[in-house]
Structures are given as C-alpha cells and as structure tokens.
Amino acid sequence: MDQEKTLNEKAPQQAGQLKIADDVVAMIAGLAISDQEGIEKTTKKNKSKGVSIQMEDGLVVCNVELSMMYGAKIPELAAAVQQKIKTAVENMTGLGVKAVNVNIVSMNMEKANQEA
8 A cells, every 4th residue: 555655656747648540530431420321421541531631730720521312401401411520529528619610522313313
C-alpha cells in the first residue's frame, strides 16, 4: 500500500497530449453514416471514402461526398448525415465539430430504371 501511494504521488499531473489522426476521424464519420438510408453504401474496406477532415480553430470540419439513391429527399438526407457525423465524432473523440459539409456528387439511378 505504501508503495502505491509513493507511485501515485510521483505520477505527473498531466499525462501528456492526445492526438487523433485525421484518418481516424474520417473513419468514424464514414462508419456513422454507413447505415444511412438513401445513400449508396461505401465499400467494406474503405469506410472513409469520400470523407475529408480539416481542423479549424481547434474544431473539426468534415467534408463528405455522397452518392445518393434516386428518390431520396436531399434536405432530409443531408440533415441526417450531418447530425450522425457530428454526434459520432463528438462522442468518440471529444473534439468539437464546427461544420459537416455534405456534397451530393452523384445519383444512383437503379431504382429509377427499375420503375420505368
């Protein structure tokens, strides 16, 4: 018991710095939206495809490029993606999120072709 007390007294008040790589934050963002209805699913190997991360003023700015499915409501889809990414990044990393920018870059027309 005395030995533990001595070790704890010698322990530094601050353990050091924690750095989280942008790729890790991008992976968290990709996983957060992997089950989102209305977007084309990413490959199993690369969940962070189409996700880029920047730090501005100590806060995360996430840029997401998505391929949406035909028939999805874009405003609702974008709001859901933004909220899921913001929540996941903040909860898993402790970092604040300044913005989640959603860019719809293509549309999967399979459903439209099946209806025709």
